[in-house]
Amino acid sequence: MFTGIVTDIGEITRLAPTAQGQLHRLRIACHYDQTTIADGASIACNGICLTVVASGVESGATWFEVDAAAETLSMTTARHWARGTTLNLERALKIGDELGGHIVAGHADGIATILGRDDLPDMARFELKTTRELARFIAPKGSVTLDGVSLTVNTVQDTAFSVLIIPHTLDVTTLSSWRAGSEVNIEADLMARYAARLAEMK
Template structure:
């Protein structure tokens, strides 16, 4: 479990696909303390929960390896990741951690595309669109996770929605680099998904 509060920006330093293209081994450099990363730990990378399979230190920089499988490559923006790609990182929750965002599973539901980027005084506004299937779970003032970042929905219109980003979030995440056409990982609010399922069963 995660909260959508980013704690570091990592960078892919190597990417090795299998011959069948069903699995990508990624090495990600970060600022986390190597001693705190255990094999088998979960780290959300741009909102995708991935399992650490190895870690170490090189050139005074911590690195960890993760595998992105076929489902992840098909459902998320991981298929576009390459050496040099910057990723929003979040460590898994521990008992006693502050729940600063909202409950995030790290299981991206699909992709949203940035339609428009407006620079406003002291903040940015992004309009995005997604599939009709996922749009039904998005509501004004509700929560969404975009590239791992917990955000509040500002407006909704059919399959489009908007979010406002404060300066702090722009500074500590990769969101400042979003432009029209950028694809981002989308996880809808778990509560919205369960509410929709209960409604369907009535």
């Protein structure tokens, strides 16, 4: 489990598809202490929970490796990742950690597309569109996870919705690079999903 509060920005330094093309091994450089990264640990990469299979230090910089499976590649923006791609990173939540965002599973539901960006005096406003299936879980003032960042929904209209991003979030995440046409990973709020399921069963 995660909170949607990004703790580092990593960079893909190596990407090696398998012979069958069903799995990609990624090496990601980061600023975490390598001694705290155990094989089998979960790290959210742009909102996708991936399992560490190896880690080390090279030229003074920590790296860890993860595998992105076929389903992940088909459902998320991971299929577009390449060497040099930067990723929002978050370590798995520990008991006693501060819950600053909201409960995030790290299981991206799909992709949202940036429709537009407005740079306001003290923040940026993004309008996005997602599928009708996912849009039913998005409500004004509710939570949504985009590229691993916990955000509050501002407005909703049919399958489109908007979020407001403060300067601090733009500074410490990859969201500053978002432009119209960009694709981002989206995870619906777990509580909204359960509420919708309960309503369906009435």
